[in-house]
Amino acid sequence: MHLHDVWFVLIAVVWTGYFFLEGFDFGIGILTKLLARDETERRILINTIGPVWDGNEVWLLTAGGATFAAFPDWYATLFSGFYLPLLLILVCLIVRGVAFEYRAKRDDERWKRNWEHAIFWASLLPAFLWGVAFANIVRGVPIDAAKNFTGSVLDLLNPYALLGGVVTLVLFTFHGSVFAALKTLGEIRARARSLAAVLGLVTTGVASVFLLWTQVHSGNGRSLGALVLAIAALVLAVVFNRLGREGWAFTYSGVTIAAVVAMLFLALFPDVMPSTTDPAWSLTVSNASSSPYTLTIMTWVAGFMTPVVLVYQAWTYWVFRRRIGAHHIPGTH
Amino acid sequence: MNLALAPETLARWQFGITTVYHFLFVPLTISLSAITAGFETAWVRTSKEKYFHATKFWGKLFLINIAMGVVTGIVQEFQFGMNWSDYSRFVGDVFGAPLAMEALIAFFFESTFIGLWIFGWDKLPKKLHCACIWIVSIGTILSAYFILAANSWMQHPVGYTIDPHTHKARLDSIWAVLTQNTTQVQMLHTMTASFLTGAAFVVGIASFHLWKAKRKQAAGEPTDAKKIGVMRSSLRTGLVLAVIFGLGTAISGDTLGKVMFEQQPMKMAAAEALWDTQAPAPFSVFAIGDVAKGHNSVELSIPGLLSFLSHSNFHQAVPGINNVAKMEAAKAAIDLPLARHDGNPKDYIPNIFVTFWGFRLMIGFGMSSFVAGLIGLWTTRRRHWLAPEHRTGDEEVPRLMLTPNREMSTFFTKWSWRISLLTMGFPLIANSFGWIFTEMGRQPWVVYGLMKTRSAVSPGVSQAEVIISMSVFTVLYAILAVVEVRLMARYAKAGPNVEEQPPAEDPRFGGPYGGAGGTVSEESGKPMAFAY
Numbered sequence: 018m019h020l021h022d023v024w025f026v027l028i029a030v031v032w033t034g035y036f037f038l039e040g041f042d043f044g045i046g047i048l049t050k051l052l053a054r055d056e057t058e059r060r061i062l063i064n065t066i067g068p069v070w071d072g073n074e075v076w077l078l079t080a081g082g083a084t085f086a087a088f089p090d091w092y093a094t095l096f097s098g099f100y101l102p103l104l105l106i107l108v109c110l111i112v113r114g115v116a117f118e119y120r121a122k123r124d125d126e127r128w129k130r131n132w133e134h135a136i137f138w139a140s141l142l143p144a145f146l147w148g149v150a151f152a153n154i155v156r157g158v159p160i161d162a163a164k165n166f167t168g169s170v171l172d173l174l175n176p177y178a179l180l181g182g183v184v185t186l187v188l189f190t191f192h193g194s195v196f197a198a199l200k201t202l203g204e205i206r207a208r209a210r211s212l213a214a215v216l217g218l219v220t221t222g223v224a225s226v227f228l229l230w231t232q233v234h235s236g237n238g239r240s241l242g243a244l245v246l247a248i249a250a251l252v253l254a255v256v257f258n259r260l261g262r263e264g265w266a267f268t269y270s271g272v273t274i275a276a277v278v279a280m281l282f283l284a285l286f287p288d289v290m291p292s293t294t295d296p297a298w299s300l301t302v303s304n305a306s307s308s309p310y311t312l313t314i315m316t317w318v319a320g321f322m323t324p325v326v327l328v329y330q331a332w333t334y335w336v337f338r339r340r341i342g343a344h345h346i347p348g349t350h
Numbered sequence: 351m352n353l354a355l356a357p358e359t360l361a362r363w364q365f366g367i368t369t370v371y372h373f374l375f376v377p378l379t380i381s382l383s384a385i386t387a388g389f390e391t392a393w394v395r396t397s398k399e400k401y402f403h404a405t406k407f408w409g410k411l412f413l414i415n416i417a418m419g420v421v422t423g424i425v426q427e428f429q430f431g432m433n434w435s436d437y438s439r440f441v442g443d444v445f446g447a448p449l450a451m452e453a454l455i456a457f458f459f460e461s462t463f464i465g466l467w468i469f470g471w472d473k474l475p476k477k478l479h480c481a482c483i484w485i486v487s488i489g490t491i492l493s494a495y496f497i498l499a500a501n502s503w504m505q506h507p508v509g510y511t512i513d514p515h516t517h518k519a520r521l522d523s524i525w526a527v528l529t530q531n532t533t534q535v536q537m538l539h540t541m542t543a544s545f546l547t548g549a550a551f552v553v554g555i556a557s558f559h560l561w562k563a564k565r566k567q568a569a570g571e572p573t574d575a576k577k578i579g580v581m582r583s584s585l586r587t588g589l590v591l592a593v594i595f596g597l598g599t600a601i602s603g604d605t606l607g608k609v610m611f612e613q614q615p616m617k618m619a620a621a622e623a624l625w626d627t628q629a630p631a632p633f634s635v636f637a638i639g640d641v642a643k644g645h646n647s648v649e650l651s652i653p654g655l656l657s658f659l660s661h662s663n664f665h666q667a668v669p670g671i672n673n674v675a676k677m678e679a680a681k682a683a684i685d686l687p688l689a690r691h692d693g694n695p696k697d698y699i700p701n702i703f704v705t706f707w708g709f710r711l712m713i714g715f716g717m718s719s720f721v722a723g724l725i726g727l728w729t730t731r732r733r734h735w736l737a738p739e740h741r742t743g744d745e746e747v748p749r750l751m752l753t754p755n756r757e758m759s760t761f762f763t764k765w766s767w768r769i770s771l772l773t774m775g776f777p778l779i780a781n782s783f784g785w786i787f788t789e790m791g792r793q794p795w796v797v798y799g800l801m802k803t804r805s806a807v808s809p810g811v812s813q814a815e816v817i818i819s820m821s822v823f824t825v826l827y828a829i830l831a832v833v834e835v836r837l838m839a840r841y842a843k844a845g846p847n848v849e850e851q852p853p854a855e856d857p858r859f860g861g862p863y864g865g866a867g868g869t870v871s872e873e874s875g876k877p878m879a880f881a882y
Contacts, residue, residue, distance in 0.1 A: 063882045068465035071420060075457045081427045082450035089442020096431025097808035103428060104819045108826060111421040115830060118417035121882050122837055165435070165810040307443045308513075311521045314447060322454045330462055336473055336859075339875070347877035 020316060021306035024087040025289070027319055029282040031083055033275045035076035036147070036189075040274055042070045044193010046113065046140025049133060051190070052197065052212055058205050059133065060346050063117065065200040068337050070117060072330055074110065086315050090164050090305035091289045098158060098166025099150055102173060106143045113139035144189045145182040149173060152181025152227075155235055155281050157291035162298050164305075177230060184220075184227045188277070191216040192270045195254065199263040202342030210258060213266070217255035224251060224273075228280060235284045235291075243280035247273055357816055358804045361433040364820040366789075368425050370782050371827050375419035377781055380494060380541070381548020382412035383487040385587065390480045399852060400579045407580065407846035408552065409483075413468065414838050418830065420461070425823065427453070433816065437796055437806035444510050444521045445500050448528070452496035459489030472879035475856050494544070495537055502532035504797050505788070506613045512800075519800065532613060535606045542598035543716065543784065545591055547777035550719045552588030553726065554774025555842045556581045561767035564747045576848040579745040589727040596720025603713070604659065611660040614798060616674045617791035620700050621709035622656055623649070629667030631656035639702050644672050675699050681799075700793040708787035716780035722773045729758065729766065853879075 045066050053059040066073075085092040096103055112135045120132035156177055159168040194216055197209035228244045236244070254269035285291070289305050292298040306312065386409045393401035427449070430438045438445075466474065467482040474482070503509075509526030510519045521527070559581040563573045611618045619625075623637040625645045633655030638648040654664040661668075675695035682693070729750040733741040737755045742748050750758040750766050758766065796803040 060881060064878070067882045068469040069462075071465055072458065072462035074424075075453060075461045078424065078427050078457055079450070079453040081431075082446065082453040084446075085430070085438065085442055086446030086450035089438055089446055092431045092442065092446070093435035093438040093808075096428050097433070097435035097811050100432055100811055100815045101818070103432060104822060107425055107428060108822060110424050111826065111830075114421040114424075115417055115833075117882055118413065119833065119837060122414070123840070163809070164439070165808075167810060307446065308520045311443050311447055311524075314521075314524050315450060318451055318454060322458075326454065326458045326462075330458070333462055333466055336466065337469065341878075345875060345878050345881070347879075347881050 019303070020309055020312040021087070021302045022287075023316065024083075024306065024312055025282070025286060025302045028080065028083055028087065029278060031076060031080045032282075033278045035073075035080055036185075036274050036278055037271050038073035038076055039070075040144075040185075040189040041193045041196035042066050042073055043140045043144040043189045044191070045197060046136045046193075047144065047190050048193055048197055048209070048212075050137045052194065052205065052209060056129075057343050057346050060121075061201055061205060061341050061343065062197060063120070063136070064341050064346070065197065067117070069330075069333060071114070072333065074114070077110075083315070083319070087307055087312060088289060088300075088302075088305045089307060090300055094160060094164050094166055094290055094300055094305075095154070098160075098168070099153070099173065101170045102146050102150060106146050109139035109143045113143075141186065145186040148182035148185030149178045151185075151281055152178040152231075154290055155231060155284050157235075157293040157299075159294045160290060160292035160298050160300065161294060164298070164300060167294065177227075177234070180223065180227050180230070184224050184277075187216060187220045187223060188270075188274065191220045191254075192267075192274060195258060195263065195266045195270045198258070199267050200340055202340045206340075210261065210263070213258045214255070217251070217258060221248070221251050221255065224248070224277070228277070231280065231284055237284065240280050240283040243276050243283055247276035247280055250276055355813060355817070357811065357813055358807050360813065360816040360820055361807050362803065364433060364816065364823060365429060366786070367820070367827070368422065368429065368823055370785060371831075372419070372422040372426055373781060373785060374778055375415055375422065376490075376494070377540075377544035377547040377777070378551060379412070379416045379419045380487075380490045380544040381591075382408060382415060382551070383483060383490055384545070385548055385552060385591070386412050387480070387483040387487050388587070390483055393852070394476050394480050397852075400576065400583055402852040403576070403580045403846040403848050403850070404584055406850065408584070409467075410841055411555075411838060413464075414834060414841065416464065418834050422827070432819070433808055433811065434796075434806050435808035435810065437801065440518050440801055440806070441503075441797060442518075444503060444507075444519050444527065447521065447524060448496040448500040448503075452493050456489050456493035456496060460486050460493065463489065469878070469880055472853065472857050473859070475859055476853075478859070479857075491541065494540060495533075498536045498540055499528050499533045502530060502536050503527050505536075505610075505792060506530065506532040507797055507800055508532075519797075531609055535602060535609050539599065539602040539606045542595045542602050543777065543781055545595035546599050546716065546719055547781060549588045549591035549595060549723065550774055550777050552584050553592060553723065554771045556585035556588060557767050557770040558842070559845050560585060560747045561764075561771075564767075567747070574848060575745040577845050578747055580846045580848065582744065582746075582748065585726075585730065585748075589723050589730065592719060592723025593727050596717070596723055599716055600720065603716075607659055608662075611668070614792065615669045616671065616678065616698065616700065617705065617788070618660065619669060619671045619674055620702050620705040620791050621787065622668075623702055623706045624656065624668060624670045625672055626670035627667055627673045628670065629657065630654040630665045631660070631668035633659065634706075637706060639706070641699070641702055671699055671702070678799075697794060700791050705787055705791045708783045708790065712780045712783040712787055714780075715776040715783070719773055719776045719780070722770060722776075726766070726770055 045062050049059045049062050053062055081092070084095070116132040116135040116139065120129055120136070123129075153173050156175070158166060158172060161167050191213060194209050194213040198206055198213060201209060225248060228247060232241060232244055250269045250272040254266050254273060257266035257269060287302050288299045289302060290300040292300070386405055389401050389404040389408060392398070393405055463482045463485040467479065467486060470479050470482060507519070508530045509521060509523035511522055512518070513520045527533070560578065563578050566573050607618065622634050623639050623646055624631060624634070630653065632651035632653045634649055634651045636648075636650040637646045639646045656668050657666050658664050660666070672695070675698040678698040679693045679695040682698070729752065730748045731751070735754060736751055740749055740751055740755070740757060750763050752758055757763070792798055794802050794804070796806045
């Protein structure tokens with residue numbers, strides 16, 4: 018196994034970490050309008066991710082940085098090619114981060130409402146757009162001999178990619194509502210569970226269609242395994258949610274996300290960005306990667322730091338493991 | 351194509367706008383996290399309430415600031431790929447590594463422990479809570495180090511070879527990239543400047559409150575002694591830091607200048623508008639240049655000083671712009687078979703107006719803050735250096751004393767307080783001009799001597815796309831600037847909340863919200879100490 022194959026796996030792991038963690042952050046952001054009925058409930062939801070959302074988002078920066086270091090051509094082609102969708106994602110992440118931090122800083126109705134709109138839309142749009150982006154990566158886009166994207170933004174808005182967007186949107190919202198059921202107390206917890214039950218069924222439906230489409234279009238034996246795992250985990254998440262086993266439901270919604278990412282990457286391998294213009298011009302793990310020296314350095318750094326990061330991030334979740342109820346929100350009683 | 355709207359020009363404008371904007375928040379984040387950590391340490395060690403209030407107050411301003419620093423930093427991580435894809439392809443093997451390390455080592459630290467610090471007031475024992483903000487502070491410094499190592503490589507590429515087949519830079523020694531002297535000196539200069547920035551910020555806000563209290567006293571209105579106590583400690587801390595780091599900025603700046611004379615003679619010649627090699631070389635105080643003819647039409651200079659600044663003696667020659675340009679043009683024509691390099695010396699001269707004035711404004715604004723700190727430190731000095739009748743208590747507004755017996759006149763006192771408020775933002779202006787100078791002074795190169803900026807842009811990105819993204823970021827950043835400045839001003843004006851009581855007992859580790867309560871049931875627990 019070459020080092021660039023190891024790094025292909027590591028990049029997939031980082032994206033899995035990102036979607037697993039920020040997936041429920043996006044979900045929570047969407048639920049502030051879908052589930053919360055009043056100011057206190059909105060605050061309960063926001064505070065379930067309060068201490069952790071920022072650390073979760075760094076997984077994205079790591080994905081960006083690691084792709085730059087390990088596959089410079091992938092980084093260059095992907096982000097210059099998917100220019101406008103990425104711009105929209107960046108704008109959303111900027112607005113969303115500021116919104117969490119600033120919303121409660123003034124006791125002014127209009128101020129809070131504006132930031133709440135920001136939280137909702139800036140969670141919903143990236144949740145959708147990441148699906149569009151990854152579906153397009155797997156499907157292939159026009160790339161020329163110089164490794165540059167030659168299509169337009171309209172090429173990215175094909176039915177398959179749009180379905181991919183819908184899948185990540187509903188999957189993250191489902192993941193978020195399972196997380197909400199796990200982290201809250203009182204009435205909102207019960208409602209989060211019933212919403213998760215509905216969202217779980219919708220997700221199972223659209224995800225099955227999308228994953229089968231992926232399998233038919235670009236799948237192989239390994240990706241079929243991940244497909245089966247994804248669907249099985251999703252069904253288990255729905256079942257455990259019905260049974261009120263919130264921890265297990267969350268575990269399996271997380272496994273679903275991991276399996277979906279794994280399936281997309283397995284369908285992709287050994288390409289990293291297939292060219293629809295000429296398969297010979299596709300970006301692959303070998304023609305897009307860095308030198309063995311850089312990959313070796315980065316393997317040491319990642320091998321040492323990733324476990325450390327996982328330990329202290331897990332520790333944070335443990336410190337803030339308690340559920341939040343209305344009586345924990347300051348200034349409401 | 352209209353040159354003003356060429357993709358290179360647009361991409362450069364976007365990079366300039368987003369980066370200068372991002373760097374308004376970075377130095378404040380670096381310094382305020384350490385200052386907050388210092389106050390929290392003082393509180394943990396002495397249990398003095400004023401340090402608790404200072405921690406909370408500066409911590410709050412720090413959080414408003416870091417929120418903007420974090421989100422504008424996301425753009426930086428992706429901008430290279432979006433607008434500079436040919437650059438990313440060419441340097442990725444070298445440049446990507448420090449960026450990935452920054453995310454893995456520094457960003458995770460900062461973002462995870464900032465969450466623990468914000469929400470951990472009632473969930474972590476005091477010492478552990480204090481350790482969290484120190485880790486954040488270390489994270490911000492590490493982050494600066496990795497990105498400066500990356501930038502230093504653009505200024506002075508080391509530890510690489512150009513691959514004969516791909517014609518791209520290939521990393522040979524990560525150690526050389528991370529430890530070369532450009533990285534070290536840039537790091538030192540950026541850190542000292544960052545702490546000067548935070549110091550001036552603290553001094554300005556503390557002065558605002560103390561001067562307001564002074565006026566209230568004069569008008570016979572009641573003042574809050576506790577608030578004055580917090581602000582007095584903050585003022586002194588800020589002044590001490592301003593002097594130490596002002597001096598540090600000057601020394602490291604001088605060292606960086608010497609390194610640059612050696613590594614990028616063009617940049618320093620441009621900084622001085624020194625058109626032709628001179629020995630001894632004069633330091634230019636003021637100049638109006640004529641770029642077309644390659645000389646200054648008006649100039650006021652100090653003989654020999656530039657020789658001294660570059661070589662530590664008053665007679666050695668300093669190379670001029672025209673001479674370096676010729677040298678670079680000749681070298682580039684031979685060295686770089688990669689397309690689009692030419693041998694016209696004029697193309698190797700950066701924008702002299704921007705570099706010359708950027709350099710002067712950087713020094714002028716930065717050093718004004720240092721001088722203001724020095725004067726402030728003297729006039730507010732310790733009580734036992736003053737005649738007994740002029741001594742003020744810990745919770746009083748200090749008198750501004752020139753000599754042990756002589757207080758400043760009312761007029762100068764008033765202006766002293768005002769000036770420290772006015773100079774609050776000076777280091778921010780100096781930082782911006784510093785970056786504009788060092789990046790513009792490297793032009794036409796994006797990686798000095800290896801790749802020109804115009805070869806670095808994304809060939810596949812259309813003019814319309816760059817215009818859209820530049821407009822979107824400019825408008826969004828402008829709106830956010832208004833929001834953040836108003837919010838910051840609101841909290842800065844309100845001052846510390848001296849009613850707030852420090853936690854009575856040390857919070858139990860990971861216990862329920864609301865402190866050290868005995869019960870552990872989920873249904874119990876008091877409101878969170880902090881909530882969004």
